[in-house]
Amino acid sequence: MSVSEPKLSTISQSASFQMQEKLDNLSKPIKGLGQLEALADQLAAIEGRIDLQTVKRTCLVFVADHGVVQEAVSATSQEISNVLADNVANGYACVNAVAKSNHCNVEVIDVGLFGDSHSPKMIDRKIQRGTHNILVKDAMSRQDAVKSIQVGYDIAQDAISKGNQMLLIGEVGLGNTTASSAIVATMLSLPVDVVVDKGSDISTKQFEHKKQIIKDVLTNRQPNKADPIDVLSKVGGFEIGAKIGVMLAAAENRIPLFLDGFISDAAALLAEAMYPGIAKHFIASHLSKEKGAAKALDYLGLKPLLNLGLAVGEGSGAVLALSLVDVMQSILTNENTLGDLKFEYEN
């Protein structure tokens, strides 16, 4: 099993059916827990069992820089990526705070920061010092695009071998909503205006400029949607490739994979094009505030669990959705059955 010879595990319809039967027997109206029931069904289908394995989970946060930040498409200057990435590695960022309350491990992996990390906790798998500016040059070589997927795959395999039962993915990378917009517009053949949004919050004037930059990027780079590696190498990012690798390792090992926001959604479109059917192994934790997110999730047939207007990144939304998994586990463990109440539906 590897990136070059993927072998997705099967999605167990019978485990999903058994889970729904169990839920239908609980002391509540049939399907009364709505999308939470669909979540439990999907987890059972992915894991191939109804005694869901959810306790040990890790959010893998991939950090990388984007040369296109030179074009003033982001709220901050490029050097800030390092500061933000180190903040996650040191345990003080938004995702760390959410992870503390939701009992989730966080690991931070440098796959392409321009600078050197100052955190001893940063895992160094740097592929290059940032992507090239995609307005003028391909983001990375094809070889580095494949390498980014392999790095993510290896990191995920390691996490799985340490007993993780669910994986979550996040990122820090200023400029990556520009790269993600270019990916989503390409993969869904949509106009840039329909998918682009304000990322880490830019002014209206800067937003108009960002739209034009992405249009020019697509004209200059001509990514080929029939070849996802071409798209990743021309307009993508190292953290986006690494996320694809995690998705593959999770899908091979019956491990539920929690997407975070827009950048995960863009990576998921590439993964689905490379490994058709892989999206069935993904849980859409939330609907990002970025408007292209809904387009990507609709295409993938994924219904987000939360819709809170989140636009943080780091994996924070994915970790937040774990509270719903934990609530579902409590329901499955603690709620009694219609039988206990000697209650039966009449038809």
Ligand SMILES: O=C(O)c1ccc[n+]([C@@H]2O[C@H](COP(=O)([O-])O)[C@@H](O)[C@H]2O)c1
């Ligand atoms: O997860 C999202 O949907 C999301 C939406 C907006 C911004 N972000 C985060 O903000 C950074 C990218 O914003 P930008 O404006 O520089 O492209 C990057 O570090 C992402 O993790 C993330």
Ligand SMILES: Cc1cc2nc[nH]c2cc1C
């Ligand atoms: C403050 C800040 C925190 C972030 N976390 C992930 N991306 C980010 C971008 C900014 C600007």
